[in-house]
Amino acid sequence: MEKNMTYEQAFEELRSIASEIEDETVSVDVLADKVKRASELITFCQTKLRSTEVEVNKIIKQMERKSIPE
Amino acid sequence: MEEIEFIKLSDLSRKIEQVFKQVFASEFYWIVAEVSGHKFYPDTDRHYFDLVEKSANSEVEVAKFKAKSWSEGSASIAEFEHQTGQSFQSGIQVLIKVKVEYHGLYGLSLTLLEIDPSFTLGNIEKQRRETLLRLVRENEDCIFLVDDEFITKNKKLHLPKVIQKIALVASPNSEGYSDFAHTMLNNQHQYKFETDNYFSTVQGKDAEKELINTLISIYTSGKKYDCVVMIRGGGAKTDFLVFDTYNLSRAVARFPIPIITGIGHHKDVSIVDMMAHSPTKTPTKCAELIISHNRKFEEEVLALQQSILIKSQQILSKSLSAINEIKGSIIGNVQFLLNEQQNEMVSMMMTISSKPNLVVQRKLQTLDFIHQKLQSQSLQFIQKKSSEMNHYVKVMKLMSPVNILKKGFAIISMNDKVLINTDDVAVGSKLKINMYQSEIDTVVTKKDDTDGKKYDL
Numbered sequence: 001m002e003k004n005m006t007y008e009q010a011f012e013e014l015r016s017i018a019s020e021i022e023d024e025t026v027s028v029d030v031l032a033d034k035v036k037r038a039s040e041l042i043t044f045c046q047t048k049l050r051s052t053e054v055e056v057n058k059i060i061k062q063m064e065r066k067s068i069p070e
Numbered sequence: 071m072e073e074i075e076f077i078k079l080s081d082l083s084r085k086i087e088q089v090f091k092q093v094f095a096s097e098f099y100w101i102v103a104e105v106s107g108h109k110f111y112p113d114t115d116r117h118y119f120d121l122v123e124k125s126a127n128s129e130v131e132v133a134k135f136k137a138k139s140w141s142e143g144s145a146s147i148a149e150f151e152h153q154t155g156q157s158f159q160s161g162i163q164v165l166i167k168v169k170v171e172y173h174g175l176y177g178l179s180l181t182l183l184e185i186d187p188s189f190t191l192g193n194i195e196k197q198r199r200e201t202l203l204r205l206v207r208e209n210e211d212c213i214f215l216v217d218d219e220f221i222t223k224n225k226k227l228h229l230p231k232v233i234q235k236i237a238l239v240a241s242p243n244s245e246g247y248s249d250f251a252h253t254m255l256n257n258q259h260q261y262k263f264e265t266d267n268y269f270s271t272v273q274g275k276d277a278e279k280e281l282i283n284t285l286i287s288i289y290t291s292g293k294k295y296d297c298v299v300m301i302r303g304g305g306a307k308t309d310f311l312v313f314d315t316y317n318l319s320r321a322v323a324r325f326p327i328p329i330i331t332g333i334g335h336h337k338d339v340s341i342v343d344m345m346a347h348s349p350t351k352t353p354t355k356c357a358e359l360i361i362s363h364n365r366k367f368e369e370e371v372l373a374l375q376q377s378i379l380i381k382s383q384q385i386l387s388k389s390l391s392a393i394n395e396i397k398g399s400i401i402g403n404v405q406f407l408l409n410e411q412q413n414e415m416v417s418m419m420m421t422i423s424s425k426p427n428l429v430v431q432r433k434l435q436t437l438d439f440i441h442q443k444l445q446s447q448s449l450q451f452i453q454k455k456s457s458e459m460n461h462y463v464k465v466m467k468l469m470s471p472v473n474i475l476k477k478g479f480a481i482i483s484m485n486d487k488v489l490i491n492t493d494d495v496a497v498g499s500k501l502k503i504n505m506y507q508s509e510i511d512t513v514v515t516k517k518d519d520t521d522g523k524k525y526d527l
Binding site for chain 1: 230231232234259260261262264364367368370371372374375377378379381382385386389
């Protein structure tokens with residue numbers, strides 16, 4: 001997750017994923033990736049709403065560490 | 071030297087008191103004046119002040135009286151403050167009912183009996199209208215009146231989807247501040263906020279200037295606030311007039327960060343409310359607005375999540391059913407093909423198993439036929455041959471030497487050899503002549519050649 005992402009950016013991306021899926025312009029091959037990204041964005045928004053900036057940065061760092069492939 | 075008659079000062083004052091009593095005791099007057107040098111003593115519930123009249127176009131005082139109010143007048147003042155939202159203080163124009171009094175020690179003064187709120191309200195309203203007109207007139211670039219509504223630069227600002235960084239303008243330790251802070255902290259969604267407090271006086275004669283300076287320091291802090299919250303609430307229901315002042319209203323209208331107000335105004339709206347991005351009625355409502363603003367965002371996110379979930383499940387099940395359909399049609403087709411092949415095989419098997427019999431039967435029939443034909447034809451042949459034989463027998467019989475002999479022919483032989491020509495026959499040769507049922511031996515006496523034509527048929 002990008003560190004300086006704003007709610008607006010996250011929401012825009014989320015909305016575009018939703019409309020791609022709604023319009024069925026997403027192939028089944030990338031559907032899982034899109035849904036995963038959407039879930040990340042939602043988690044980001046919900047976490048950010050309930051944390052201070054410092055906490056958010058900590059959480060994002062943790063998410064980044066987790067997503068680095070071993 | 072003639073002795074001058076004099077009286078004591080107290081005698082004079084008593085005299086004057088008498089005159090005043092005669093003239094003014096039962097009289098009272100409604101007057102319009104400006105309050106100045108106001109002091110209030112809450113313990114005794116007394117107001118002391120001056121009443122001044124200034125010339126119409128200058129600030130020159132043309133009349134001035136000492137004035138005071140006892141409990142009756144003070145009660146009227148309290149009611150006035152409640153109704154107008156204007157505290158009784160220096161600088162305001164009032165319509166009051168007064169009694170003229172003279173006291174030997176304290177001199178001439180007016181006693182306030184009643185104060186008319188509607189006059190001040192009218193004045194305030196007039197002032198408000200003038201301020202509003204001036205705001206529109208002098209700020210054409212950022213304040214517009216559209217269909218009875220004021221559109222300002224601040225109102226046109228985009229309020230971020232989520233409000234989290236807040237510059238809070240409030241007076242410290244005020245009820246309004248704690249209402250706001252409490253509501254924000256204990257919101258049911260556990261949203262976090264980062265609030266920087268910018269404390270400022272929000273009432274009194276310095277409030278306008280202080281509030282403007284506070285806004286300036288918010289701006290110059292360089293921090294990216296999502297919004298400015300300006301609250302004032304609780305406490306006495308007076309002295310909101312700072313929120314109707316021209317300079318503060320103008321600053322709010324022009325401010326580059328969205329301003330949300332929660333001014334517990336006793337009236338519907340202040341001018342600052344009209345200029346601000348989002349006005350609310352109280353500090354608590356202001357906090358609730360921010361929380362529900364954030365909640366609205368979260369709900370939008372959750373709605374997207376819901377629709378993504380539902381739709382992607384639909385897409386998956388659609389693809390699955392498409393695959394199943396293909397699978398079904400493959401199975402169906404394969405089964406059909408297999409059936410067809412099987413049927414063909416069965417029919418071929420039938421053909422294979424039945425055909426040889428048929429062929430054999432047919433061949434047998436043919437054989438039978440041939441057999442019969444052979445039988446019948448050989449019989450016929452034999453019959454035919456035998457009839458032919460019979461014919462030949464007949465012919466043979468006809469041709470047999472006996473029969474020929476019977477017809478008168480003779481067989482001539484010489485030296486036991488049958489003669490077929492007469493080359494070796496000479497006169498004197500002994501010949502044997504065989505005829506039917508007789509044999510003659512003879513000797514040749516004569517031999518002549520003939521042309522043979524005599525017996526040529």
